[in-house]
Amino acid sequence: MVAEKITQCMKPHGEEGFETIESMNINHRDISEFAFDCIDVESDDKILDIGCGGGVNIEKFLKITSNAVDGLDYSEVSVKASFKQNRNAVNNGRCKIIQADVSDMPIDDESYDLVTAFETVYFWPDIKETFKEVFRIIKPGGRFMIAQATDGNHPDDKKWLERVEGMNLYTAPDLEDYLLGAGFENVESQVKKDDYILVVIAQK
Numbered sequence: 592m593v594a595e596k597i598t599q600c601m602k603p604h605g606e607e608g609f610e611t612i613e614s615m616n617i618n619h620r621d622i623s624e625f626a627f628d629c630i631d632v633e634s635d636d637k638i639l640d641i642g643c644g645g646g647v648n649i650e651k652f653l654k655i656t657s658n659a660v661d662g663l664d665y666s667e668v669s670v671k672a673s674f675k676q677n678r679n680a681v682n683n684g685r686c687k688i689i690q691a692d693v694s695d696m697p698i699d700d701e702s703y704d705l706v707t708a709f710e711t712v713y714f715w716p717d718i719k720e721t722f723k724e725v726f727r728i729i730k731p732g733g734r735f736m737i738a739q740a741t742d743g744n745h746p747d748d749k750k751w752l753e754r755v756e757g758m759n760l761y762t763a764p765d766l767e768d769y770l771l772g773a774g775f776e777n778v779e780s781q782v783k784k785d786d787y788i789l790v791v792i793a794q795k
């Protein structure tokens with residue numbers, strides 16, 4: 592029997608999309624915790640979380656920086672969920688949730704000190720070109736952090752690649768290569784001990 596494709600991860604949609612986001616908020620907690628351990632966030636960093644899903648990482652960043660923390664996602668359901676999760680910050684003008692595709696962001700050049708991408712680069716179109724678009728919106732000296740559940744060595748990788756619609760899997764060397772190609776420097780990868788969670792941080 593061929594297992595049904597999982598269609599919600601790439602772009603949460605409909606009622607089931609909200610349920611998927613609730614699960615992701617729980618299932619991605621370890622990835623988020625490891626990524627926050629890997630990055631020093633300055634107290635005045637202006638931050639954008641791309642593929643923000645349920646907006647829980649936006650909420651965490653808002654507690655660390657006094658500057659704005661924005662989210663961007665092309666899914667209407669993710670935008671609504673992130674808005675709901677961060678309603679006060681949105682109403683206070685500290686947070687904007689932008690509905691757009693990462694490959695063409697309605698954002699000025701050199702806008703952010705830190706841009707993050709949790710469990711999302713798997714789904715981005717033409718990743719080499721899209722990393723150039725991310726580079727464009729980061730301030731000189733600013734950083735881009737990618738966090739994902741697997742470094743490409745997880746025993747379940749093949750199963751996920753087959754089941755999750757639109758998924759591409761990148762190893763640390765792949766991501767490092769594409770980031771350098773997009774103009775980033777000081778690219779460093781870390782894998783969680785006794786786990787497969789990968790965090791890559793690059794500087795503009």
Ligand SMILES: C[S@@+](CC[C@H](N)C(=O)[O-])C[C@H]1O[C@@H](n2cnc3c(N)ncnc32)[C@H](O)[C@@H]1O
Pocket residue numbers: 600601602603615616619641642643644645663664665666669691692693694708709710711714715716
């Ligand atoms: C697996 S979810 C991860 C959500 C959240 N970052 C987390 O860690 O729980 C992937 C998210 O990336 C978004 N996404 C995927 N491709 C995108 C694209 N091309 N542009 C903007 N958002 C994208 C999806 O809509 C979805 O909300």
